[in-house]
Amino acid sequence: MDEFLRSWAALRGAVAGLGDEDFGRPSGCAGWLVRDLVCHLVIDAQDVLITLATPVEDEPTRDAVSYWDVVEEPAGDDPRAALVVRLAAAYEEPWLLKFHLDDLGAAAGRAAGLADQAGRVGTKDQVLTAGDYLRAYVLEWTLHHLDLVAQLPDVAGPPEEGVARSRELLEAIAGEAFPSSFSAADVLLVGTGRRAADEGEALALGALGARLPLVLG
Template structure:
């Protein structure tokens, strides 16, 4: 629960500090500008709010790790992926998108803090505890924080503890550990295909290299 708040607060703070002109910079998500990614994050915050008020009586079917499914890399043909840039552009000035993101994002953060960790909720036809759901989102927020600042060298990095947590989750998803020589950030970027490993890094990965990239959906 605490790591969710830290990762989400850090991400929201970074969005608030991005200069207007940098909303037109590319993000780490292929084909999306920074403004498009912020719009995607806004939808993610809405999903958190919806899930936290969707209680379930059934036994959990997934946990923080099995919540994630490995999928094929995006092709750009997903209708929602195509819709995001149009929605982001419709805001016009960055301040309106920033304001809406902060408004909904603040509400999602408060809802997470008030939620009972043991309560079961339903999302994507799955049932899991609030604690597991919010833990899963630490991976989402941390990866997208890296995407957000991919071409913004002056922007703040994700907190060290959330990078470490996201790496540990990705290793559990992969069923293998990344080399100890990899920083948490590099493990996440290389592990999810956001950065191509060098020859030395590929050699250090060993058999794990054949499993990459791990695309989460």
């Protein structure tokens, strides 16, 4: 819970501090500008609210690790990504995106704080405890915070504890630990294909490198 709230607050705070010109810069998500990424965060906040307001009685079918599916790299244009780009452009003014994220994001944070961690929620035809769902989202927030600052070196990155927990989650998803020579941030960036491993990293990865990137869906 604390890691979810800290990671989410830090990400929203970073967006709130952006200048208008920053919204037109590339993000760490291939093909997305910062404005597109922020629009995606608005949708994420909606998803959190919807999920926490969707209690179910069934037994959990997933946990914070198995919530994530490793999927094939999408072939061609992803219509969902294209929709985000069109929606982001419709905002026209960066302050509108900031306002919408602050409004929905604060509500998502309050809902998370009030959630019964042991209660069960439904999303994507899955059942999880609310606690596991929120733990899974620490990885979502941390990856997108790294995406946000990829071309914005003066903007603060994600909290260290969230990066460390996200490394643990990604290694659990991979079923294998990354080399200890990798920083937690590098595990996330290389592991999810946000940047390519350099020669030394590729050597250290060994057989694991052939399974990368881990595209999470």
